Amino acid sequence: MKIIVCLKEVVDTALSLDIGLKYGVVFRQGLPLKLNPNDVAALALALDLKSSHGSSPKEITTISIGPERVESYLRNGLALGADKAVRIRDEDFDEISPYQKARLLSGAVSFLGADLIFTGVKSLDTGSGQVGPLMAGWLNLPCICDVVSIEFDKEQNSVNLTKIIGRGEREKIQCFLPAVITVRGEGKLPYAPLDRLIESKYGEITLLSPADLGISAVALKNDPTRVTDLTYPKPRPVKVPPLDSFLPAFYRILQLLEGGISRRKGRMLTGSSDELAEQLFQLFLDEGVIKSAAGKGAPDK
Numbered sequence: 001m002k003i004i005v006c007l008k009e010v011v012d013t014a015l016s017l018d019i020g021l022k023y024g025v026v027f028r029q030g031l032p033l034k035l036n037p038n039d040v041a042a043l044a045l046a047l048d049l050k051s052s053h054g055s056s057p058k059e060i061t062t063i064s065i066g067p068e069r070v071e072s073y074l075r076n077g078l079a080l081g082a083d084k085a086v087r088i089r090d091e092d093f094d095e096i097s098p099y100q101k102a103r104l105l106s107g108a109v110s111f112l113g114a115d116l117i118f119t120g121v122k123s124l125d126t127g128s129g130q131v132g133p134l135m136a137g138w139l140n141l142p143c144i145c146d147v148v149s150i151e152f153d154k155e156q157n158s159v160n161l162t163k164i165i166g167r168g169e170r171e172k173i174q175c176f177l178p179a180v181i182t183v184r185g186e187g188k189l190p191y192a193p194l195d196r197l198i199e200s201k202y203g204e205i206t207l208l209s210p211a212d213l214g215i216s217a218v219a220l221k222n223d224p225t226r227v228t229d230l231t232y233p234k235p236r237p238v239k240v241p242p243l244d245s246f247l248p249a250f251y252r253i254l255q256l257l258e259g260g261i262s263r264r265k266g267r268m269l270t271g272s273s274d275e276l277a278e279q280l281f282q283l284f285l286d287e288g289v290i291k292s293a294a295g296k297g298a299p300d301k
Helices: 037-051 068-080 098-112 131-139 194-201 217-221 249-258 273-287
Strands: 002-007 009-011 033-035 059-065 084-088 116-120 143-153 158-166 169-176 179-183 206-208
Touching: 002 037, 002 068, 002 098, 009 068, 033 037, 037 059, 037 068, 037 116, 037 143, 037 179, 059 068, 059 098, 068 084, 068 194, 084 098, 098 131, 098 217, 116 131, 131 143, 131 179, 143 169, 158 179
Parallel strands: 002 059, 002 116, 059 084, 084 206, 116 179, 143 179
Antiparallel strands: 009 033, 143 158, 158 169
């Protein structure tokens, strides 16, 4: 099985991002850079998949678009267990769109061949979330997004995926290969052994240009998408009820931050043990702590 993991260098958003008011870009000059956290999670999943026991041999290739400095991430991938590293280079790669990145990466996948293509679900700086789905469109492959875990089924040549579908819920999906997988998560990579780190410093990194991938400069610049604006994420407004003047200042501040708090209420239950159990069960139903399959207010049979 051939696995390709796409890695992107992003601005470390621990510091404030300076967003251009005219051009809609993130100014990167002088800001610290790091590997995109979702891409770290993708690489971690690929390495776990490679090290899984009882599976077919797997070859991991890491790919990154950018200048020579991105080779540090590729070499770290080699030290951790990746087999090959590829850098796509060009002089005008500082401000390319998600569409152009997807075009280059899909060309590299077609050139190298792969059964599984991993990307982060979105980047930390611009967060467009377009590269993975656009790659799948170019390659005519299925795309599963927001994946957090993966298992390989050798008999059916498929993968069993767990993905986030929102509101704390997850979904399990079986997908036949080849496929594009976008991974969500911070991801944690192990420390590479010292001998592997030293060896990776002299490891070969394949350099590819758009011409090597059969992509002309005209085709690459013919981008139908355009970023019109970038804004900081804004919290959703919460309607706050009138503040309770009888509450201490600390709880009034909590009321503002949490959108309102209510005073604690107590209720005394009386009766025999059976009656107390029935009252307590009914209270849980009324408060929504448990749900009845037979209808509201009726205990499950």
